[in-house]
Amino acid sequence: MMIELKPLPLPASADASKFTQFGREVFGVDPANLTNEQFGEIREALYKARTHHDVLVFRNAALTPKQQYALTKAFDPASEKGGHKEHTKKSLLGPYIPIPSVPQVQLTGNGTVYNHEGIEEAKLKHRSHKTFHKTIVSPEDEAAGATRFYRWDIDAALYEISPVRVTTLYGLRVPAGPRKVCRYDDGTGDELPVPLAATAFVSGKTMFALLPMQLKSLAVRARVKYAPHPWVWMTPAHTKSTGLGMESEGLEVAYSELPAWREEKRNILPMVWKTPTTGELSFQVHGCGAAEIFIDPLPADTEPKEALYPDGTHLMDLEEVRELLYKMQRPAIAPPFVYPHDWHENDLILFNNGGVMQSVVGELGPDQIRIFHQCNLAGSDAPAGQSAEDVRKWE
Structure with a gap:
């Protein structure tokens, strides 16, 4: 079966004319076991095609941390270092929780996770706007479904090492819950309906x-x-x-x-x-x-x-x-230009860090367990x- 690329399903809020090249769902290939030819097609879809795509989504993926690392590294074989150096208690990024067998892959998510990939216990916390914004959504509005973007990011340490080329994000466990309304709260009245704990993307182009x-x-x-x-x-x-x-x-x-x-x-x-x-x-x-x-x-x-x-x-x-x-x-984070990914368990997202910005969205309670594996590596050279x-x- 040949690799098939289908347009990402867009929310009603999106201006479809701005997403003609943005992303694709990938079918007919196992991202954990790519042949050289198949990887070449994936790389072509991300970088080289005339209508190349900055976000690729694989549904129902099944890959080990070792396989995820190998896939990520294949886009920059000369890279050896992790994409961030400052996962410490003094850093906004917080402590780094590496998978012991493959420390280049990071465990992220929400809630307390037990006996996961050699980690006996991990207390995870979904990143919330309440820890980093000057103002926050009131408890009453939050209970009614209001939320915010956390922080618009490029995956980069921004000191000493070069930005990441490609990030892979793998959702192993995804909590279910009602949709929310992401408020901009900047006087524009902009709001964006979003799935629970979505990852939002915008195009640098x-x-x-x-x-x-x-x-x-x-x-x-x-x-x-x-x-x-x-x-x-x-x-x-x-x-x-x-x-x-x-x-x-x-x-x-x-x-x-x-x-x-x-x-x-x-x-x-x-x-x-x-x-x-x-x-x-x-x-x-x-x-x-x-x-x-x-x-x-x-x-x-x-x-x-x-x-x-x-x-x-x-x-x-x-x-x-x-x-x-x-x-x-x-202007580019206005609702018509945002793709909020609606996560399903075993979704694997591969994105070009030189072509998008992304932000997590929403709040999760301690009992809403979310388990993700993230892998990114410092670029072997600076972006052109x-x-x-x-x-x-x-x-």
Whole structure:
């Protein structure tokens, strides 16, 4: 049986015209036992096809942690390190719970889990907006079904090592429950119906495409510098009610109080990442860890017209950096552009970390057991950015 790709089932809230290439369900192949030819087809679907897809969903998958690690590593064979370095009590990411036989695969979820893959007992906690947002949904509204995005992420340490290329997320046990309404609570009135404990995705390509010309010109000339040890740095601070970017309250850990760090190990990444096989540009910035922005000047023979920062600049004011990024990213998380995945047990999601952002959604009680295996590996090299031709195209 040949591999078959079918469009993802979209919610009624989605603008289908923005999801024509976004993702596919994959049939006719066992992701735990791919032949070289089959893996080539999967890689082609994710990266190389003219209409490549950033999210691939396999239903009724059955794979061991060893098989999941092998699948993840196949997309970047030179990679050896885990995608995050700071799973500690002092980090927003919290302690890392590795599968003992394959420590590159992480146990995540909710509730107390016993005798799982060599782990005698693990107390898991679904990430909730109530632990990281400046404001929270009231208990009354939560009881009535209101919730929020937790935090819009790119899988990346953002310090010392390169961002992940591909993440695999495998749902072994998925709690059932009523749908919720994800509120943005930012004055827009935006709301999104979501399945219980969904994982929401948005496209970096759509995020770039939605920008007005002025901001496209800025994006293709910009690089983002992240804070040292950003996941420790941001831990005392709060994110916005949309889960996108941070409030500027001065609560971050002072650089002088962070674990020892070196300036040359701070990540400086393009604001837009290029898919080398297709040339498409994705807006890929983790607004929570961003600290500075470098903007190159327009080419010397270019008419500035209404371009922003035509002579280039280095933005170092944290509030200014955050306000600019939020202005650029917020349109793309509006309800019509969000795919909230409705998890079923044994779903395996494989996503291109250079083409999407994602956030967990919702709250779970201690008795709602959720068991997931996640695997991502630090990229063996940095993501490719824009070219001189891209700058010319969008100048």
